[in-house]
Amino acid sequence: MGVVFLAGCWQKPEQVRYITDEQGRALVLHGINSSSSAKNPATGHLPWVTEEDVRQETVDWGFNFVRFLIFWDGIEPERGVYDEAYLDAVEERIRWYTDNGAYVMLDMHQDIYGHAVGGNGAPEWATETSLMEWFSLDFPGAPWWVKNIDPSVIAAFMNFWQYGEHHYLQDHYIAAWQKVAERFKDNPNVIAYDLMNEPHAGDLGKAFGFSFESTWLIGLYDRLIPAIREIDNDTVIAFEPQSLAINFGLPSNLPFVNDAREGERRLAYAPHMYPFTLHEGVPYNLLDQQQMRDWNRNRTAELNLQQVPLIVGEFGGSDSTKGFDLFLQDTLEMFDTMGASWAYWSNDPGGWGLLDSNGEETPKVNHLVRPYSRAVAGEPVSFSYDPDTQVFQLIYDEKPGVTGETEIFIPNRHYPNGWDVTVSDQSGQWSSRWNQERQILYLSLDPDANRHEITITPK
Helix, strand or coil, X not given: CCCCCCCCCCCCCCXXXXXXXXXXXXXXXXXXXECHHHHCHHHCCCCCCCHHHHHHHHXXXXXXXXXXXXXXXXXXXXXXXXXXXXXXXXXXXXXXXXXXXXXXXXXXXCECCEHHHCCECXXXXXXXCCCHHHHCCCCCCCCHHHHHHCHHHHHHHHHHHCCCCCCHHHHHHHHHHHHHHHHHCXXXXXXXXXXXXXXXXXXXXXXXXXXXXXXXXXXXXXXHHHHHHHHCCCCEEEECCCCCCCCCCCCCCCCCCCXXXXXXXXXXXXXXXXXXXXHCCCCCCHHHXXXXXXXXXXXXXXXXXXXXXXXXXXXXXXXXXXXXXXXXHHHHHHHHHHCCEEEECCCCCCCCCCECCCCCECCCHHHHCCCEEEEECCEEEEEEEECCCCEEEEEEECCCCCCCCEEEECCHHHCCCCEEEEECCCCCCCEEEEECCCCEEEEECCCCXXXXXXXXXXX
């Protein structure tokens, strides 16, 4: 099947909402997941990156965001015993990102429940398989996610979710999150907590019947969010829908999620997007594009229900997949239209990464590293970048109480002969400054102008 360009077909929420910083500026977060390597206990559940690698991501590539993987197995390796050395090591790496101007979302990661059943996430002591390990299955050569139909994996998930005989499992998961919140609540650059990576029911009837979200998943969220708020009233709490089918574009059945904090809600919706055949390495095709349209339409409806900002926690693929560059172009335009923040999967070197096994940039870097408005000193109306013309445009309105400059990342790689900026404000009523090393344009605009239009064009 061929592909057609999807430009201009995207929907957006009735009211696009943004995470804001301490100055009230709307944040647009572009970043990376760090990292798949941390799933391996042999790494100490820590990513492969060095401080120099982090500087490449944040300064050279201009990312202001990282979805940083943490693991229940690393936090509480023994029941009721927390590993402070692990949290120290996490904190050190988080500091590498925050010292370079990036925001951090801590992602409590799991795939296939935990190591005891062939996945990652939960510690062995928190894996109740109800003797189903006697019927455990392996699937040589199959995609990793097929392991979810292993009877021992199904039992482990169901014993966690049911909150019955083994309610201690969720109780300890919640306490582990409280431990994380206690450690990071005072770091303003740790901007969000992602409650669980790609929640999966285990019970395939509940998953395919879409009753998991309205029962077991919302049950966890209704227990976990208030528990975190006992420790931390301010950090954004990001919640995901179930992963099965919804990653591909189907609608979520997750009810309205409440926040227990004092004051207005500080939540974010953090779904993932993986068109099915592209995820498996099939050339970008019309089925992928239909799933992307479905994803856009359904996520827009869910944002209208939840009334929170959108952080796309994962999307990705391999440069070797035919049409992957077109997929990225369509995807990034869709995210811009929706006012989304995003984190690409992932920074691990290899086919899906931004570096190959020799440490050289992969082609996707030129798509992901693009002009964007990192912080907007007002209410964004729209922002867009056309990679063909290299024209970036930001439109935003004045908003009472917001202070500071508007920041636009303008990567030198796309403007070898330089660029020009035009602003709709009257001449003499606005000013700018340019940080060459960080590739950031800082704008101070006329507070008496209700609307500002900024355009970046190549020379």
